[in-house]
Amino acid sequence: MKKEMFGHEISVLRDTYRRLLHRKAKTNLVKLIDKTHPADLAIIYRFFTDNDQNYLFNLMSNNEYSAEFLSELDDSILEDLLEDIPPERIVQIIRIASSDDQTTILNALPEDKSQTIIDSLHADEQVEIEEMLAYPEDSAGSMMSTDVFTLNEELTVGEAIKDLQNQENAEMVFYLYVTDDDNHLTGVISLRALVTTSPTTKLKNIMISNVQYVRAETDQEEVAKIVSHYNLLAVPVVDSNDEILGIVTVDDVVDVIREEATEDFLQMAGAGKDREILLKSTWGNARARLPWLFATWIGGIVTMSIIGYFDNMLQSLILLAAFIPIVAGMGGNVATQSSSIVVRGLATGRIDIGKDLQLILKELSVGLILGALYGLLLGTLIFIFFKDVPIIFGVVVGLSICASMVIAASIGTTVPLLLRKLDIDPAIASGPFVTTTTDIVGISAYFLIASALLPM
Amino acid sequence: MKKEMFGHEISVLRDTYRRLLHRKAKTNLVKLIDKTHPADLAIIYRFFTDNDQNYLFNLMSNNEYSAEFLSELDDSILEDLLEDIPPERIVQIIRIASSDDQTTILNALPEDKSQTIIDSLHADEQVEIEEMLAYPEDSAGSMMSTDVFTLNEELTVGEAIKDLQNQENAEMVFYLYVTDDDNHLTGVISLRALVTTSPTTKLKNIMISNVQYVRAETDQEEVAKIVSHYNLLAVPVVDSNDEILGIVTVDDVVDVIREEATEDFLQMAGAGKDREILLKSTWGNARARLPWLFATWIGGIVTMSIIGYFDNMLQSLILLAAFIPIVAGMGGNVATQSSSIVVRGLATGRIDIGKDLQLILKELSVGLILGALYGLLLGTLIFIFFKDVPIIFGVVVGLSICASMVIAASIGTTVPLLLRKLDIDPAIASGPFVTTTTDIVGISAYFLIASALLPM
Numbered sequence: 001m002k003k004e005m006f007g008h009e010i011s012v013l014r015d016t017y018r019r020l021l022h023r024k025a026k027t028n029l030v031k032l033i034d035k036t037h038p039a040d041l042a043i044i045y046r047f048f049t050d051n052d053q054n055y056l057f058n059l060m061s062n063n064e065y066s067a068e069f070l071s072e073l074d075d076s077i078l079e080d081l082l083e084d085i086p087p088e089r090i091v092q093i094i095r096i097a098s099s100d101d102q103t104t105i106l107n108a109l110p111e112d113k114s115q116t117i118i119d120s121l122h123a124d125e126q127v128e129i130e131e132m133l134a135y136p137e138d139s140a141g142s143m144m145s146t147d148v149f150t151l152n153e154e155l156t157v158g159e160a161i162k163d164l165q166n167q168e169n170a171e172m173v174f175y176l177y178v179t180d181d182d183n184h185l186t187g188v189i190s191l192r193a194l195v196t197t198s199p200t201t202k203l204k205n206i207m208i209s210n211v212q213y214v215r216a217e218t219d220q221e222e223v224a225k226i227v228s229h230y231n232l233l234a235v236p237v238v239d240s241n242d243e244i245l246g247i248v249t250v251d252d253v254v255d256v257i258r259e260e261a262t263e264d265f266l267q268m269a270g271a272g273k274d275r276e277i278l279l280k281s282t283w284g285n286a287r288a289r290l291p292w293l294f295a296t297w298i299g300g301i302v303t304m305s306i307i308g309y310f311d312n313m314l315q316s317l318i319l320l321a322a323f324i325p326i327v328a329g330m331g332g333n334v335a336t337q338s339s340s341i342v343v344r345g346l347a348t349g350r351i352d353i354g355k356d357l358q359l360i361l362k363e364l365s366v367g368l369i370l371g372a373l374y375g376l377l378l379g380t381l382i383f384i385f386f387k388d389v390p391i392i393f394g395v396v397v398g399l400s401i402c403a404s405m406v407i408a409a410s411i412g413t414t415v416p417l418l419l420r421k422l423d424i425d426p427a428i429a430s431g432p433f434v435t436t437t438t439d440i441v442g443i444s445a446y447f448l449i450a451s452a453l454l455p456m
Numbered sequence: 457m458k459k460e461m462f463g464h465e466i467s468v469l470r471d472t473y474r475r476l477l478h479r480k481a482k483t484n485l486v487k488l489i490d491k492t493h494p495a496d497l498a499i500i501y502r503f504f505t506d507n508d509q510n511y512l513f514n515l516m517s518n519n520e521y522s523a524e525f526l527s528e529l530d531d532s533i534l535e536d537l538l539e540d541i542p543p544e545r546i547v548q549i550i551r552i553a554s555s556d557d558q559t560t561i562l563n564a565l566p567e568d569k570s571q572t573i574i575d576s577l578h579a580d581e582q583v584e585i586e587e588m589l590a591y592p593e594d595s596a597g598s599m600m601s602t603d604v605f606t607l608n609e610e611l612t613v614g615e616a617i618k619d620l621q622n623q624e625n626a627e628m629v630f631y632l633y634v635t636d637d638d639n640h641l642t643g644v645i646s647l648r649a650l651v652t653t654s655p656t657t658k659l660k661n662i663m664i665s666n667v668q669y670v671r672a673e674t675d676q677e678e679v680a681k682i683v684s685h686y687n688l689l690a691v692p693v694v695d696s697n698d699e700i701l702g703i704v705t706v707d708d709v710v711d712v713i714r715e716e717a718t719e720d721f722l723q724m725a726g727a728g729k730d731r732e733i734l735l736k737s738t739w740g741n742a743r744a745r746l747p748w749l750f751a752t753w754i755g756g757i758v759t760m761s762i763i764g765y766f767d768n769m770l771q772s773l774i775l776l777a778a779f780i781p782i783v784a785g786m787g788g789n790v791a792t793q794s795s796s797i798v799v800r801g802l803a804t805g806r807i808d809i810g811k812d813l814q815l816i817l818k819e820l821s822v823g824l825i826l827g828a829l830y831g832l833l834l835g836t837l838i839f840i841f842f843k844d845v846p847i848i849f850g851v852v853v854g855l856s857i858c859a860s861m862v863i864a865a866s867i868g869t870t871v872p873l874l875l876r877k878l879d880i881d882p883a884i885a886s887g888p889f890v891t892t893t894t895d896i897v898g899i900s901a902y903f904l905i906a907s908a909l910l911p912m
Contacts, residue, residue, distance in 0.1 A: 010805075039685050043805070165652045174630060174689070191647050196621045228714065229495050231707035233630070233689060250706050251687035254713065258684065261717035262800050265724070269796030270789060278801050282818055286825040289793050296789040297830055300782025301837075307778035314774050321770055321777035322763040325784055325895055326756025332788070333726055333752040333888055337745050340725030344718050345734050349466075349499070362738055369742040374753055381757075432789055439781055 014044045021052050030059050038065055042072035045081075046279060053077070054084050067097035071104050076276050078108045087113065091120050094129075099146040100252065103132050140223045141216030143256070144237045144246030151203055153178045153186055158199030160189075174233040177244055178207045184242040185211060213238045216245055220256045225349060227253040263427070264347055268340060270295070270432035292432050299436030303328075303443050310447045313454070319389055320450060323397050324443060330374060331404035331442035332435045338363050338412030339430040346416065346426055360413050367409025371402035396450050403449065404442030411437055470500045477508050486515050494521055498528035501537075502735060509533070510540050523553035527560050532732050534564045543569065547576050550585075555602040556708065559588050596679045597672030599712070600693045600702030607659060609634045609642055614655030616645075630689040633700055634663045640698040641667060669694045672701055676712045681805060683709040719883070720803055724796060726751070726888035748888050755892030759784075759899050766903045769910070775845055776906060779853050780899060786830060787860035787898035788891045794819050794868030795886040802872060802882055816869050823865025827858035852906050859905065860898030867893055 013036065020029050033041065033056070045053055060066045070078060070093065082090065082105070090109075094102055094117060106114045106129065118126055128146065135141025149167055151160050160176065176194060178187040187207030197206055213236045214223050227235050227250055234247045263273040270292035271277065277288055307314070307324070314320050342359070345351040351359065379398025386393065415434050416426035469492065476485050489497065489512070501509055516522045526534060526549065538546065538561070546565075550558055550573060562570045562585065574582055584602065591597025605623055607616050616632065632650060634643040643663030653662050669692045670679050683691050683706055690703045719729040726748035727733065733744055763770070763780070770776050798815070801807040807815065835854025842849065871890050872882035 037686060039687070043685075046806075161651060164648075167652075191651070192620075195617060195647070195651060196623075228707070228710040229499075230493060231495070231710075233706070250689070250710070251684070254684040254687075254706070254710060257710065257713050257717075258804060261713075261721070262804060265717070265721060265796055265800045268721070268725075269792045271793040271797055276806075277797055278806050282821045282825070285818070286822045289790075289822065290826060290829070292793070293786065293789055293826060293830060296785045297782070297833070300779075300785050301834075303781040303785075304778040307781070308775065311774050311778070314777055318767050318770050318774075318777075319764065321774075321780065322760040322767070323756075324777065324780050325759040325763070325899060326753070328781055328784070329752045329756050329759075329892070329895060330749065332891075333749055334745075336725045336887075337727040337748075340721055341727055341733055344721045348714060348718060350502075350732075350734050362741070365738045366742045366745065369738070370746060370749060373746070374749060377753070378757075431792070435788075436785070439785060443781060 010040065010043055013040060014047055017044055017048075017056075021048070021055070024055075026059065029056065030061075033060055033065075038069035039072045041069055042074075042077075045073060045077055050080060050084075053081055057081060057085065063093050063096045067093045067101050067105075071097070071101040074276050074279060075108060076279055078105075082109055082113075087116055087120070090117050094121070095125070099128070099132055099246065100143055102129055103142055106133060107137075135216055138220045139216060140214045140218040140220065140235075140237045140248055141245070143220055143223070143252050144216070144248045146246040148177065148236070148244055148247045150177045150179050150183075150185075150244055151189075153180055153202070153204035153207065155203050156199060157194055157197045157201045157203065157206070160194060160203060161199070164194075175247075177211070177236055177247075178203050179244070183244075185213065185236060185238055185244050187211060188236075211236065214248070215239075221260055221347075223248050224253045224256045224260070228257065260347070264343065267425070267427040268343060268431040273428070295432040295436050299439055302440050306440070306444055306447065310451065313447065313451055317389070317393075317450075317454065319386070319393070320447075323400075324446070326378065327397070327400050327404050327446045328439045328442055330371075330401050331408035331438045333408075334367055334370060334405045335408035335412035335434045335438040336431075338367070338409045339416055339434045342413050342416045343426050343430055346420055356417050359417070360410060363409045363413040364406060367406040368402070370409075371405030374405070375399060375402035390455060392453050392455070396446075396453050399453075400442075400446035400449050403445040404438070407441050407445060408438040411441070466496065466499055469496060470503055473500055473504075473512075477504070477511070480511075482515065485512065486517075489516055489521075494525035495528045497525055498530075501529060501533055506536065506540075509537055513537060513541065519549050519552045523549045523557050523561075527553070527557040530732050530735060531564060532735055534561070538565055538569075543572055543576070546573050550577070551581070555584070555588055555702065556599050558585055559598055562589060563593075591672055594676045595672060596670045596674040596676065596691075596693045596704055597701070599676060599679070599708050600672070600704045602702040604633065604692070604700055604703045606633045606635050606639075606641075606700055607645075609636055609658070609660035609663065611659050612655060613650055613653045613657045613659065613662070616650060616659060617655070620650075630705075631703075633667070633692055633703075634659050635700070639700075641669065641692060641694055641700050643667060644692075667692065670704070671695075677716055677803075679704055680709045680712045680716070684713065716803070720799060723881070723883040724799060724887040729884070751888040751892050755895055758896050762896070762900055762903065766907065769903065769907055773845070773849075773906075773910065775842070775849070776903075779856075780902070782834065783853070783856050783860050783902045784895045784898055786827075786857050787864035787894045789864075790823055790826060790861045791864035791868035791890045791894040792887075794823070794865045795872055795890045798869050798872045799882050799886050802876055812873050815873070816866060819865045819869040820862060823862040824858070826865075827861030830861070831855060831858035846911060848909050848911070852902075852909050855909075856898075856902040856905050859901040860894070863897050863901065864894040867897070 016032065020032065060069065094105060097105065118129055121129065132142065151163060174191060176189045176191065177185055178189060180186050187204065187209040188211045189203060189207045193206055212226055212230055212232065214226060216237050216239065223235060232250065234249045236247050237245045239245055259275055262275045266277065267273050272288040272292065274288055277285055280288065375398035378401055379394040382394035382397055412434050416430045419426040472488065476488065516525065550561060553561065574585055588598065607619060630647060632645045632647065633641055634645060636642050643660065643665045644667045645659060645663045649662060668682055668686055668688060670682060672693050672695065679691060688706065690705045692703050693701045695701055715731055718731045722733065723729050728744040728748065730744055733741055736744065831854035834857055835850040838850035838853055868890050872886045875882040
């Protein structure tokens with residue numbers, strides 16, 4: 001039961017809120033909100049009605065708390081909630097929010113309301129926000145925080161510490177980025193190195209000059225790879241001039257990793273890519289899943305035509321029909337294995353770029369080993385138990401299972417690699433398409449082998 | 457092509473190493489290692505032969521570098537490499553490694569070699585390492601770093617900074633944990649708060665006293681949830697006495713999140729849970745995937761028997777066989793959707809604990825909507841194009857698709873929820889078992905509906 005600990009605490013908190021909401025116990029709720037971590041409250045919001053959500057939000061008086069809370073909400077809840085908040089309140093929150101939270105909130109608003117809010121900010125605030133909003137979604141630029149603290153490399157450690165103590169905004173200082181006179185990023189110093197070095201040392205003498213950085217347009221997956229690979233707490237975002245635009249912090253990277261994994265997971269299952277599918281209505285849920293089933297449906301009709309084409313053969317040996325599911329099922333299973341291994345390998349960088357053919361051949365061999373084994377097993381079984389069919393029938397089914405599995409491994413490996421080459425997310429199309437294609441090709445192989453080998 | 461940037465740099469680096477290795481250019485290699493981040497070298501190791509791996513390792517003279525490098529290696533490569541390193545060298549590295557890296561290295565050694573190494577350490581080092589090794593695998597205890605820095609709450613900020621400057625080991629200080637006279641954890645202060653507060657303030661007046669912590673036996677998934685949920689950089693591990701044992705840092709949490717996602721991903725595909733399956737030989741790969749295919753194979757034999765049982769009906773209407781794949785395929789696809797949504801929802805905490813029945817009913821409704829739609833579509837198609845079969849045949853197939861999809865959604869939702877209740881990882885068994893069960897039940901429903909409605 002260890003695993004439920006965290007979930008358990010959340011449900012206790014949720015029930016407390018429910019009781020107080022039921023009694024409209026305003027004073028107690030205000031106190032409780034004060035003691036609740038904004039991230040916890042964001043989770044609990046999933047289980048409240050729209051009315052309760054609005055009521056609670058109006059009890060939050062601290063704009064800093066509200067900003068953090070909003071940034072932790074699920075997108076769909078955030079959109080709903082913002083609809084009912086007057087623009088003046090949103091302006092107050094935006095003013096105080098960190099730059100990445102500003103982007104999150106503004107992106108969740110309808111175009112016109114978001115514009116109204118931007119218009120009521122000061123000119124310099126407007127410019128900054130519009131710059132942030134201009135970066136492509138899911139890029140380093142859109143997730144960075146611009147409250148970054150830089151120091152000139154000619155400063156001494158003592159001067160740097162004094163400078164730091166006067167900074168109010170740069171709340172997440174783990175690393176201090178060092179620049180030259182032209183504002184170019186030249187190095188990085190950890191806060192700890194700073195406090196443990198003699199005050200007269202110049203920054204340029206203790207900084208690490210080989211800094212990992214990303215560009216504003218770098219994809220968030222790439223940012224996540226760099227931060228997690230080099231065990232960083234933050235990575236600076238620089239422009240083409242090597243000037244720092246902002247930093248992406250590890251907590252946002254953790255969210256990206258989780259989200260990308262969830263999206264890949266759902267996409268492989270042909271269930272869309274909406275991470276919040278569980279929050280959707282029954283209709284919304286069905287609508288999201290509907291299109292992906294169409295591939296299977298069309299595939300089913302194709303398979304039907306193929307089997308229909310061989311109906312004379314079926315007529316003379318009805319037992320052939322009984323083995324259709326095992327031929328298709330074994331192929332489908334191997335295809336899912338191969339495509340999942342490849343899709344995940346591509347996502348985690350475990351696949352050696354440029355070695356595609358080698359990988360396909362390897363998977364094909366794996367398919368052959370597994371296919372030969374399970375084919376032999378089934379063929380033998382048929383040979384022993386089915387006395388009234390031609391002896392060759394066991395060979396037909398065994399060979400077909402083997403063929404279906406080899407084909408499946410090849411398709412399962414090739415499709416995601418190919419999609420990647422075409423710059424399409426391999427997770428999107430691999431799931432249902434791979435199994436459907438495998439079904440069609442596997443069943444065709446089965447009937448072709450049967451018509452070649454069976455005496456009819 | 458943006459996504460390939462990181463991979464591209466790695467392959468350039470790999471090729472440089474290959475060239476130098478080919479020429480056995482020792483001096484250049486030593487220089488290159490010096491400039492390569494240990495995490496990068498660990499990735500490149502995947503593409504080297506055993507000989508080259510050993511040769512390169514012997515060129516690393518810096519034990520701190522070697523320790524970090526070893527901790528970044530894939531488990532299977534680490535095991536191979538350690539086999540060829542003399543125990544004396546490992547002892548030197550262990551001495552200098554952080555406590556979590558010590559655990560990683562010792563766990564990758566065969567029992568006897570690991571014992572030899574522990575025996576040659578000092579008595580106090582031995583006790584510490586043996587304590588670490590005693591924690592269950594995948595627990596907070598086994599992944600924590602014990603080099604943690606604590607301060608008494610009665611100290612002033614000025615005293616604390618002086619103390620900090622004398623610390624050499626606690627290399628990753630983001631948070632300073634504060635304790636009372638009995639060594640109980642009472643609060644936390646960020647390094648930044650420390651440098652920006654007046655030196656005479658007492659720590660207990662500026663510390664945050666509501667500290668998130670975990671126990672040594674807390675599962676790593678739970679640790680990851682807490683760190684990512686509260687956007688922490690580290691979480692303290694405390695014993696039942698509230699004394700600090702160590703800290704788990706966010707970089708290790710990032711690894712856990714990636715690894716758990718990969719494991720769930722592979723398990724759902726019935727491909728085992730070995731993250732390093734791509735590094736295995738063809739045989740090893742086949743062996744890992746073999747057992748999971750057995751479920752499908754057995755399922756296929758059961759389905760065969762069911763279809764065999766209805767062979768009289770098939771004989772009189774051979775067209776029935778042609779629709780077996782679409783009935784099974786649509787069911788399988790919906791089952792995969794449902795089980796993936798539920799497994800991922802459980803992993804990311806998006807499922808409301810205690811609302812199982814509600815979730816099952818919702819998924820069942822989704823299955824009904826999708827099933828009714830695709831069933832109607834196929835039934836109509838059959839009605840239009842198949843003039844020489846009984847009119848009722850379209851109804852039979854349409855109803856069967858619908859039934860198969862409703863059953864599939866229910867099985868796909870119930871199985872992972874049930875496994876979770878039984879404290880079994882829902883990802884392990886959901887994949888192949890769910891689709892196989894769906895195949896069996898869906899095809900049975902098809903033939904039962906056919907035998908009830910068709911005039912024969």
